[in-house]
Amino acid sequence: MTSPVWHPFTQHGLGEPIPLVERAEGAVLHTRDGRAVIDAISSWWVTTHGHCHPRIMAAVAEQTQRLDQLIFAGWTHEPAEQLAAGLVAIMPQSLTRVFFSDSGSTSVEVALKMALGYWAARGEIRSRILVMEHSYHGDTIGAMSVGARGVFNRTYEPLLFDVGRIPFPAAGAEQTTLDALESLCRSGDAAALIVEPLILGSGGMLVYRPQVLAQMRDICAAHGVLFIADEVMTAWGRTGTLLACEQAGVVPDILCLSKGLTGGAIPLAVTMASEAVFQAHWSADRARMFFHSSSYAANPIACAAANANLAIWREEPVLDRVAALAAMQAERLVALGRYCHFDNPRQLGTIAALDLKTGDDAGYLNSLAPRLMAFFRERDVLLRPLGNTVYVMPPYCITPEQLGQVWDVIGEAAISF
Ligand SMILES: *Cc1c(COP(=O)(O)O)cnc(C)c1O
Numbered sequence: 001m002t003s004p005v006w007h008p009f010t011q012h013g014l015g016e017p018i019p020l021v022e023r024a025e026g027a028v029l030h031t032r033d034g035r036a037v038i039d040a041i042s043s044w045w046v047t048t049h050g051h052c053h054p055r056i057m058a059a060v061a062e063q064t065q066r067l068d069q070l071i072f073a074g075w076t077h078e079p080a081e082q083l084a085a086g087l088v089a090i091m092p093q094s095l096t097r098v099f100f101s102d103s104g105s106t107s108v109e110v111a112l113k114m115a116l117g118y119w120a121a122r123g124e125i126r127s128r129i130l131v132m133e134h135s136y137h138g139d140t141i142g143a144m145s146v147g148a149r150g151v152f153n154r155t156y157e158p159l160l161f162d163v164g165r166i167p168f169p170a171a172g173a174e175q176t177t178l179d180a181l182e183s184l185c186r187s188g189d190a191a192a193l194i195v196e197p198l199i200l201g202s203g204g205m206l207v208y209r210p211q212v213l214a215q216m217r218d219i220c221a222a223h224g225v226l227f228i229a230d231e232v233m234t235a236w237g238r239t240g241t242l243l244a245c246e247q248a249g250v251v252p253d254i255l256c257l258s259k260g261l262t263g264g265a266i267p268l269a270v271t272m273a274s275e276a277v278f279q280a281h282w283s284a285d286r287a288r289m290f291f292h293s294s295s296y297a298a299n300p301i302a303c304a305a306a307n308a309n310l311a312i313w314r315e316e317p318v319l320d321r322v323a324a325l326a327a328m329q330a331e332r333l334v335a336l337g338r339y340c341h342f343d344n345p346r347q348l349g350t351i352a353a354l355d356l357k358t359g360d361d362a363g364y365l366n367s368l369a370p371r372l373m374a375f376f377r378e379r380d381v382l383l384r385p386l387g388n389t390v391y392v393m394p395p396y397c398i399t400p401e402q403l404g405q406v407w408d409v410i411g412e413a414a415i416s417f
Contacts, residue, residue, distance in 0.1 A: 016370065019377070024051035027398040029382065037380045040406045042395050044384075045201065046264030048236050049312060050397035056263045056308040063304035072100065072297045079303035086310040087270065090242065092251040095272040099290070100298035104232035104258035105138025107269035108194070110292055111228045111254045112142050114277050115192035117290060118226060121280035130164040130184050130193040130225065132177075134203030137194060137230050146194050148203060164190060168200070169212045178215055185223035192226035192254070197244035198348060201233040205353035205391045207346050210248035217250045226277070228254040232269075236260030237322040237396065240349030242313070253277055263309040264395075268302035321396040325350045328400060329392065332407040341414040353391035356417065372413055379409045 007018065020032040027050055029037040042048065049056070063079060070077050084098040099114075101107055112129060119126040129146050137143040144153045145160040153160065164184040169177035184190055197213055200206040220227045229252035234244035238260065241247055245255075254277060258269035281290045296302070312318060329352040337345030337354055345354040358368050369385045376383040383390060383406070390410055394403060 014370070016374070017377075026050040027395050027402050035380055037377075037382050038398070038402050038406055039382045039395065040398075041382060041384055041391070041393050042264065043382075045233050045238075045393055046259040047395045048238070048260040049263045049309070049318075050395040053263055053265070053308075053312070055312055056265045056305050059304045059308035060265065060301055063301045067300045069296070069299055069301075073293055077298075077300050077303075079300045079307055080298040083298075083303045083306050083310070086307065087257075087272065090310065090313065091255065091272060092243075092245075094251055094274050095255055096275045097273045097278040099271045099273065099292075100303075101269045101271065101292075101294045102267050102296045102299070102302075103138070103269050104230075104256065105140040105143040106294055107232065107256040107258050107271045108137045108143045108146070108230060109140055110271040111194065111230075111256050112146065112192070113292055114254055114271065114273055114281075114290065115226045115228065118277050118280040119191050121283075121288060126189050126191040128162075128164050128184075128187075128189045128191060130166065130181065130190050132166055132195050132200070133168045134200050134206060135194075135196055135230075136200065136202030137196075138232075168203075168206060169208045170206075171209070174209065174212045174215075177212065178219065181216055181219050185219055185225050190223070190225045192228050193220050194228040194230055196230050197234055197250070198239055198247060199234060199244065199351065202386065204386050204389045205346065205351060207348050213245070213248040214250055217248070217252075226253045228252060228256070230256045232256050232258045236309075236313075237318055238350055238393070240322060240326055241319075244348075261309065262302055262305035263312070266299075266302040266305045267296075268299065268306055318396065322350055325394070325396055325398065325403075328403050332403070336407060336411055336414070339411070339414050341417075350396065351391060351393045353389055356385075356388045356390055356414065358388045358417075368417065372417065375413050375416065376409055379412070381406050381409045383410070 021029045022032050023030050027039050029039050031037060067077055087098050088096060099110055101110055116127055131146045134148050137147045141159050146163055166177050166180040198210060217227050229245050231243055235257050245252060253274045255272040262268050281288060326349050329347055333345050333347055333352045336342060341357055343355040343357055366387055368388050372385045392406055
Protein backbone atom coordinates (compact mmCIF):
# COMPACT_ATOMS: atom_id res chain seq x y z
CA MET A 1 0.00 0.00 0.00
CA THR A 2 1.29 3.46 -0.77
CA SER A 3 1.74 5.86 2.10
CA PRO A 4 -0.68 8.78 2.50
CA VAL A 5 2.20 11.02 3.57
CA TRP A 6 2.79 14.07 1.36
CA HIS A 7 6.47 14.93 1.82
CA PRO A 8 8.01 18.44 1.70
CA PHE A 9 10.08 19.42 -1.36
CA THR A 10 9.35 16.02 -2.89
CA GLN A 11 8.01 15.17 -6.34
CA HIS A 12 6.03 12.03 -5.59
CA GLY A 13 5.54 11.46 -9.31
CA LEU A 14 9.17 10.41 -9.66
CA GLY A 15 8.69 7.45 -7.35
CA GLU A 16 12.04 7.91 -5.65
CA PRO A 17 12.57 5.65 -2.62
CA ILE A 18 11.82 7.20 0.78
CA PRO A 19 13.81 5.33 3.44
CA LEU A 20 12.20 4.79 6.82
CA VAL A 21 14.39 5.67 9.79
CA GLU A 22 13.68 3.87 13.05
CA ARG A 23 16.21 5.42 15.35
CA ALA A 24 19.25 7.65 15.34
CA GLU A 25 22.23 8.33 17.48
CA GLY A 26 25.05 10.85 17.06
CA ALA A 27 25.63 11.30 13.34
CA VAL A 28 24.03 8.00 12.33
CA LEU A 29 20.51 7.17 11.17
CA HIS A 30 19.37 3.54 11.43
CA THR A 31 16.85 2.51 8.78
CA ARG A 32 14.20 -0.17 9.02
CA ASP A 33 16.01 -2.22 6.41
CA GLY A 34 19.07 -2.34 8.65
CA ARG A 35 21.30 0.31 7.11
CA ALA A 36 23.41 2.79 9.09
CA VAL A 37 23.37 6.11 7.21
CA ILE A 38 25.66 9.04 8.02
CA ASP A 39 23.62 12.21 8.41
CA ALA A 40 26.05 14.64 6.74
CA ILE A 41 23.59 17.57 6.69
CA SER A 42 22.39 17.41 10.30
CA SER A 43 18.88 16.41 9.20
CA TRP A 44 18.51 19.62 7.20
CA TRP A 45 20.77 21.85 9.30
CA VAL A 46 19.11 21.39 12.68
CA THR A 47 20.97 18.69 14.62
CA THR A 48 23.98 20.45 16.11
CA HIS A 49 25.19 18.13 18.88
CA GLY A 50 24.01 14.90 17.23
CA HIS A 51 20.81 12.86 17.28
CA CYS A 52 19.21 11.83 20.59
CA HIS A 53 21.77 13.74 22.65
CA PRO A 54 21.51 12.21 26.15
CA ARG A 55 21.31 15.56 27.99
CA ILE A 56 18.60 16.92 25.70
CA MET A 57 16.60 13.67 25.76
CA ALA A 58 16.82 13.55 29.58
CA ALA A 59 15.59 17.14 29.87
CA VAL A 60 12.67 16.37 27.59
CA ALA A 61 11.77 13.21 29.51
CA GLU A 62 11.90 15.08 32.78
CA GLN A 63 9.75 17.95 31.51
CA THR A 64 7.07 15.55 30.19
CA GLN A 65 6.41 14.59 33.83
CA ARG A 66 5.52 18.17 34.80
CA LEU A 67 3.93 20.37 32.19
CA ASP A 68 3.23 19.54 28.54
CA GLN A 69 1.76 22.71 27.06
CA LEU A 70 0.48 26.06 28.28
CA ILE A 71 -1.27 29.05 26.77
CA PHE A 72 1.48 31.67 26.58
CA ALA A 73 -0.67 34.80 26.34
CA GLY A 74 -0.92 36.09 29.89
CA TRP A 75 0.62 32.91 31.44
CA THR A 76 4.17 31.74 31.86
CA HIS A 77 6.24 28.78 33.03
CA GLU A 78 9.69 28.07 34.39
CA PRO A 79 11.29 26.52 31.27
CA ALA A 80 10.38 29.61 29.18
CA GLU A 81 11.56 32.05 31.87
CA GLN A 82 14.80 30.16 32.25
CA LEU A 83 15.33 30.00 28.49
CA ALA A 84 14.62 33.70 27.92
CA ALA A 85 17.05 34.65 30.71
CA GLY A 86 19.62 32.19 29.35
CA LEU A 87 19.35 33.63 25.83
CA VAL A 88 19.62 37.22 27.02
CA ALA A 89 22.75 36.23 28.94
CA ILE A 90 24.48 34.53 26.00
CA MET A 91 23.32 36.69 23.05
CA PRO A 92 24.44 40.30 22.33
CA GLN A 93 23.70 42.59 25.24
CA SER A 94 21.35 44.97 23.45
CA LEU A 95 18.94 42.14 22.54
CA THR A 96 16.88 42.32 25.70
CA ARG A 97 13.55 40.79 24.67
CA VAL A 98 12.62 37.27 23.62
CA PHE A 99 9.47 36.45 21.63
CA PHE A 100 8.68 32.75 21.21
CA SER A 101 7.28 30.91 18.20
CA ASP A 102 7.71 27.51 16.62
CA SER A 103 9.72 27.56 13.37
CA GLY A 104 12.32 29.54 11.48
CA SER A 105 9.73 30.83 9.02
CA THR A 106 7.53 32.02 11.86
CA SER A 107 10.45 33.73 13.58
CA VAL A 108 10.96 35.66 10.33
CA GLU A 109 7.27 36.59 10.05
CA VAL A 110 7.46 37.83 13.64
CA ALA A 111 10.58 39.88 12.86
CA LEU A 112 8.90 41.53 9.88
CA LYS A 113 5.79 42.34 11.91
CA MET A 114 7.92 43.75 14.74
CA ALA A 115 9.70 46.02 12.26
CA LEU A 116 6.44 47.38 10.88
CA GLY A 117 5.05 47.75 14.40
CA TYR A 118 8.12 49.74 15.36
CA TRP A 119 7.61 52.27 12.56
CA ALA A 120 3.83 52.43 13.03
CA ALA A 121 4.31 53.30 16.69
CA ARG A 122 6.69 56.09 15.72
CA GLY A 123 4.09 57.46 13.35
CA GLU A 124 6.33 57.08 10.31
CA ILE A 125 5.09 55.35 7.21
CA ARG A 126 7.83 52.88 6.50
CA SER A 127 6.85 49.47 5.26
CA ARG A 128 9.38 48.43 2.64
CA ILE A 129 11.58 45.45 3.52
CA LEU A 130 15.04 45.32 1.98
CA VAL A 131 16.47 41.92 1.12
CA MET A 132 19.52 40.34 -0.45
CA GLU A 133 19.44 38.51 -3.78
CA HIS A 134 19.52 34.65 -3.45
CA SER A 135 18.32 34.75 0.18
CA TYR A 136 16.10 32.18 1.83
CA HIS A 137 14.01 32.97 4.90
CA GLY A 138 11.36 30.23 4.90
CA ASP A 139 8.29 29.08 3.01
CA THR A 140 5.38 31.01 4.50
CA ILE A 141 4.02 33.88 2.41
CA GLY A 142 5.93 36.66 4.18
CA ALA A 143 9.13 34.63 4.38
CA MET A 144 8.86 33.77 0.67
CA SER A 145 8.24 37.43 -0.15
CA VAL A 146 11.57 38.43 1.38
CA GLY A 147 13.39 35.46 -0.16
CA ALA A 148 14.70 34.73 -3.64
CA ARG A 149 12.04 34.35 -6.32
CA GLY A 150 12.23 31.33 -8.57
CA VAL A 151 10.72 28.00 -9.43
CA PHE A 152 10.04 27.40 -5.70
CA ASN A 153 7.51 30.20 -5.44
CA ARG A 154 6.55 31.26 -8.97
CA THR A 155 3.05 29.83 -8.51
CA TYR A 156 2.51 31.93 -5.40
CA GLU A 157 3.98 35.12 -6.85
CA PRO A 158 0.57 36.90 -6.94
CA LEU A 159 0.45 36.65 -3.13
CA LEU A 160 4.00 37.87 -2.48
CA PHE A 161 4.65 41.48 -1.48
CA ASP A 162 7.09 43.84 -3.07
CA VAL A 163 10.55 44.30 -1.55
CA GLY A 164 13.72 46.29 -2.23
CA ARG A 165 16.46 43.97 -3.46
CA ILE A 166 20.24 44.41 -3.20
CA PRO A 167 22.64 42.23 -5.21
CA PHE A 168 24.64 39.48 -3.54
CA PRO A 169 28.03 40.95 -2.47
CA ALA A 170 30.22 38.59 -4.49
CA ALA A 171 33.96 39.07 -4.03
CA GLY A 172 35.02 42.13 -6.00
CA ALA A 173 31.45 43.40 -6.46
CA GLU A 174 30.80 44.38 -2.86
CA GLN A 175 30.61 48.10 -3.55
CA THR A 176 27.66 47.58 -5.89
CA THR A 177 25.76 45.93 -3.04
CA LEU A 178 26.63 48.70 -0.61
CA ASP A 179 25.66 51.42 -3.11
CA ALA A 180 22.33 49.70 -3.79
CA LEU A 181 21.64 49.47 -0.06
CA GLU A 182 22.56 53.13 0.47
CA SER A 183 20.21 54.22 -2.27
CA LEU A 184 17.30 52.08 -1.02
CA CYS A 185 17.84 53.37 2.53
CA ARG A 186 17.77 56.96 1.26
CA SER A 187 14.39 56.49 -0.37
CA GLY A 188 12.84 56.92 3.08
CA ASP A 189 10.26 54.12 3.06
CA ALA A 190 12.61 51.32 4.14
CA ALA A 191 11.52 49.71 7.42
CA ALA A 192 14.18 47.02 7.73
CA LEU A 193 16.87 44.99 6.00
CA ILE A 194 16.75 41.23 6.55
CA VAL A 195 19.88 39.17 5.84
CA GLU A 196 21.43 35.78 6.34
CA PRO A 197 24.78 36.79 7.88
CA LEU A 198 27.96 35.68 6.05
CA ILE A 199 26.48 32.70 4.20
CA LEU A 200 23.30 32.21 2.19
CA GLY A 201 22.17 28.64 2.85
CA SER A 202 19.48 27.56 0.41
CA GLY A 203 20.82 30.07 -2.11
CA GLY A 204 23.74 27.69 -2.63
CA MET A 205 26.04 28.13 0.39
CA LEU A 206 27.20 31.49 -0.96
CA VAL A 207 29.76 33.12 1.30
CA TYR A 208 30.48 36.85 1.63
CA ARG A 209 32.95 38.87 3.68
CA PRO A 210 32.30 39.94 7.29
CA GLN A 211 33.40 43.50 6.43
CA VAL A 212 30.50 43.78 4.00
CA LEU A 213 28.06 42.65 6.67
CA ALA A 214 29.48 45.28 9.02
CA GLN A 215 29.22 47.97 6.32
CA MET A 216 25.62 47.00 5.57
CA ARG A 217 24.85 47.26 9.27
CA ASP A 218 26.41 50.75 9.39
CA ILE A 219 24.44 51.97 6.38
CA CYS A 220 21.18 50.76 7.97
CA ALA A 221 22.07 52.41 11.28
CA ALA A 222 22.84 55.70 9.54
CA HIS A 223 19.34 55.76 8.05
CA GLY A 224 17.52 54.29 11.06
CA VAL A 225 16.61 51.21 9.01
CA LEU A 226 16.19 48.21 11.33
CA PHE A 227 18.70 45.40 10.81
CA ILE A 228 17.24 41.89 11.04
CA ALA A 229 19.70 39.00 11.22
CA ASP A 230 18.16 35.69 10.19
CA GLU A 231 20.52 33.33 12.02
CA VAL A 232 18.14 30.39 11.78
CA MET A 233 20.84 28.36 9.99
CA THR A 234 24.01 30.22 10.97
CA ALA A 235 23.67 30.38 14.77
CA TRP A 236 24.74 27.85 17.40
CA GLY A 237 28.31 27.41 16.18
CA ARG A 238 27.51 26.49 12.57
CA THR A 239 29.83 29.16 11.15
CA GLY A 240 32.52 28.75 13.81
CA THR A 241 31.11 31.21 16.35
CA LEU A 242 27.92 31.22 18.42
CA LEU A 243 26.43 33.74 15.97
CA ALA A 244 27.76 34.50 12.48
CA CYS A 245 27.22 38.24 13.20
CA GLU A 246 29.95 38.05 15.83
CA GLN A 247 32.60 37.61 13.12
CA ALA A 248 31.66 41.02 11.74
CA GLY A 249 31.25 42.67 15.14
CA VAL A 250 27.61 43.24 14.19
CA VAL A 251 24.69 43.41 16.60
CA PRO A 252 21.28 43.34 14.92
CA ASP A 253 18.11 45.09 16.10
CA ILE A 254 16.18 41.87 15.62
CA LEU A 255 17.55 38.31 15.63
CA CYS A 256 15.81 35.14 14.38
CA LEU A 257 16.83 31.81 15.93
CA SER A 258 15.41 28.32 15.45
CA LYS A 259 16.98 25.11 14.02
CA GLY A 260 19.81 24.51 16.56
CA LEU A 261 17.99 26.29 19.39
CA THR A 262 16.88 22.96 20.86
CA GLY A 263 19.97 21.20 19.52
CA GLY A 264 17.65 20.32 16.66
CA ALA A 265 15.53 17.97 18.75
CA ILE A 266 12.15 19.73 18.88
CA PRO A 267 10.59 22.63 16.96
CA LEU A 268 11.03 25.99 18.66
CA ALA A 269 11.98 29.49 17.56
CA VAL A 270 12.62 32.87 19.09
CA THR A 271 12.78 36.36 17.70
CA MET A 272 14.98 38.51 19.93
CA ALA A 273 14.54 42.26 19.84
CA SER A 274 16.26 45.37 21.09
CA GLU A 275 14.66 47.39 23.87
CA ALA A 276 13.70 50.09 21.33
CA VAL A 277 11.69 47.60 19.26
CA PHE A 278 9.97 46.27 22.38
CA GLN A 279 9.30 49.75 23.78
CA ALA A 280 7.65 50.82 20.54
CA HIS A 281 4.91 48.31 21.33
CA TRP A 282 4.74 49.22 25.04
CA SER A 283 1.72 51.30 25.92
CA ALA A 284 -1.41 51.35 28.04
CA ASP A 285 -3.31 51.06 24.76
CA ARG A 286 -4.36 47.49 23.94
CA ALA A 287 -4.58 48.43 20.26
CA ARG A 288 -0.79 48.82 20.23
CA MET A 289 0.18 45.43 21.61
CA PHE A 290 2.15 43.03 19.39
CA PHE A 291 -0.57 41.06 17.63
CA HIS A 292 1.04 37.70 17.11
CA SER A 293 0.82 34.23 18.61
CA SER A 294 1.51 30.60 17.76
CA SER A 295 -0.48 27.97 19.67
CA TYR A 296 2.73 26.20 20.59
CA ALA A 297 4.73 29.35 21.38
CA ALA A 298 7.21 28.50 24.15
CA ASN A 299 5.99 24.92 24.45
CA PRO A 300 7.45 23.79 27.81
CA ILE A 301 8.93 20.54 26.48
CA ALA A 302 10.63 22.39 23.61
CA CYS A 303 11.91 25.02 26.07
CA ALA A 304 13.33 22.24 28.27
CA ALA A 305 15.23 20.90 25.24
CA ALA A 306 16.53 24.42 24.49
CA ASN A 307 17.59 24.86 28.12
CA ALA A 308 19.56 21.62 27.85
CA ASN A 309 21.19 22.99 24.68
CA LEU A 310 22.17 26.17 26.56
CA ALA A 311 23.59 24.06 29.40
CA ILE A 312 25.67 22.11 26.88
CA TRP A 313 26.97 25.42 25.50
CA ARG A 314 27.79 26.69 28.99
CA GLU A 315 29.39 23.52 30.34
CA GLU A 316 30.94 21.71 27.39
CA PRO A 317 33.68 22.81 24.94
CA VAL A 318 31.27 23.19 22.00
CA LEU A 319 33.40 25.77 20.18
CA ASP A 320 36.43 23.47 20.45
CA ARG A 321 34.40 20.70 18.79
CA VAL A 322 33.30 23.16 16.12
CA ALA A 323 36.92 24.22 15.51
CA ALA A 324 38.06 20.59 15.27
CA LEU A 325 35.29 19.78 12.79
CA ALA A 326 36.09 22.93 10.78
CA ALA A 327 39.73 21.84 10.55
CA MET A 328 38.76 18.35 9.35
CA GLN A 329 36.41 19.84 6.77
CA ALA A 330 39.16 22.19 5.54
CA GLU A 331 41.56 19.33 5.02
CA ARG A 332 39.14 17.28 2.93
CA LEU A 333 37.84 20.31 1.04
CA VAL A 334 41.33 21.39 0.02
CA ALA A 335 42.18 17.86 -1.11
CA LEU A 336 39.02 17.48 -3.17
CA GLY A 337 38.86 21.08 -4.35
CA ARG A 338 41.98 20.36 -6.43
CA TYR A 339 40.06 17.84 -8.54
CA CYS A 340 39.31 19.28 -11.95
CA HIS A 341 35.70 18.14 -11.47
CA PHE A 342 35.07 20.80 -8.83
CA ASP A 343 34.76 24.57 -8.78
CA ASN A 344 34.60 27.16 -6.09
CA PRO A 345 35.46 25.22 -2.91
CA ARG A 346 34.34 27.29 0.07
CA GLN A 347 33.98 26.93 3.80
CA LEU A 348 32.61 28.77 6.76
CA GLY A 349 33.12 27.05 10.11
CA THR A 350 31.53 23.60 9.99
CA ILE A 351 30.01 24.17 6.54
CA ALA A 352 32.00 23.07 3.47
CA ALA A 353 30.73 23.31 -0.10
CA LEU A 354 31.89 22.93 -3.69
CA ASP A 355 30.28 22.98 -7.10
CA LEU A 356 30.41 19.96 -9.32
CA LYS A 357 31.25 21.07 -12.86
CA THR A 358 28.47 20.11 -15.18
CA GLY A 359 27.57 20.63 -18.79
CA ASP A 360 23.91 21.05 -17.75
CA ASP A 361 22.28 24.15 -16.53
CA ALA A 362 23.34 24.46 -12.89
CA GLY A 363 19.96 25.47 -11.47
CA TYR A 364 18.20 23.83 -8.55
CA LEU A 365 16.14 21.65 -10.88
CA ASN A 366 18.98 20.33 -13.01
CA SER A 367 18.92 16.56 -13.21
CA LEU A 368 22.23 16.21 -11.42
CA ALA A 369 21.02 16.85 -7.87
CA PRO A 370 18.56 13.94 -7.62
CA ARG A 371 21.03 11.59 -9.31
CA LEU A 372 23.73 12.65 -6.86
CA MET A 373 21.36 12.28 -3.93
CA ALA A 374 20.54 8.73 -5.01
CA PHE A 375 24.23 7.98 -5.49
CA PHE A 376 24.98 9.13 -1.93
CA ARG A 377 21.93 7.37 -0.49
CA GLU A 378 22.99 4.07 -2.08
CA ARG A 379 26.33 4.52 -0.28
CA ASP A 380 24.67 5.17 3.08
CA VAL A 381 25.42 8.89 3.22
CA LEU A 382 22.69 11.52 3.57
CA LEU A 383 23.63 14.51 1.41
CA ARG A 384 21.20 16.76 -0.42
CA PRO A 385 22.96 18.87 -3.06
CA LEU A 386 21.55 22.27 -4.01
CA GLY A 387 21.63 22.07 -7.80
CA ASN A 388 25.25 21.20 -8.58
CA THR A 389 26.45 22.45 -5.18
CA VAL A 390 27.48 19.64 -2.86
CA TYR A 391 27.82 20.70 0.76
CA VAL A 392 28.62 18.95 4.03
CA MET A 393 27.09 20.34 7.25
CA PRO A 394 27.37 17.55 9.82
CA PRO A 395 26.53 17.40 13.52
CA TYR A 396 29.50 18.44 15.67
CA CYS A 397 29.87 14.91 17.10
CA ILE A 398 30.69 13.32 13.74
CA THR A 399 33.85 11.19 14.02
CA PRO A 400 36.87 11.60 11.71
CA GLU A 401 36.10 8.14 10.26
CA GLN A 402 32.48 9.07 9.53
CA LEU A 403 33.46 12.40 7.99
CA GLY A 404 36.15 10.65 5.96
CA GLN A 405 33.52 8.28 4.59
CA VAL A 406 31.33 11.25 3.57
CA TRP A 407 34.15 12.93 1.66
CA ASP A 408 35.27 9.64 0.08
CA VAL A 409 31.79 9.23 -1.34
CA ILE A 410 31.84 12.81 -2.68
CA GLY A 411 35.19 12.07 -4.34
CA GLU A 412 33.74 8.92 -5.85
CA ALA A 413 30.78 10.92 -7.17
CA ALA A 414 33.15 13.40 -8.82
CA ILE A 415 34.63 10.74 -11.05
CA SER A 416 31.32 8.96 -11.65
CA PHE A 417 29.26 11.88 -12.99
C1 LIG B 1 15.63 26.94 7.45
C2 LIG B 1 15.63 28.41 7.40
C3 LIG B 1 14.46 29.15 7.65
C4 LIG B 1 13.12 28.49 7.85
O1 LIG B 1 13.07 27.70 9.00
P1 LIG B 1 11.90 26.61 9.15
O2 LIG B 1 12.04 26.12 10.55
O3 LIG B 1 12.17 25.56 8.13
O4 LIG B 1 10.61 27.31 8.92
C5 LIG B 1 14.55 30.52 7.69
N1 LIG B 1 15.72 31.15 7.48
C6 LIG B 1 16.86 30.49 7.22
C7 LIG B 1 18.11 31.25 7.02
C8 LIG B 1 16.86 29.09 7.15
O5 LIG B 1 17.98 28.43 6.86
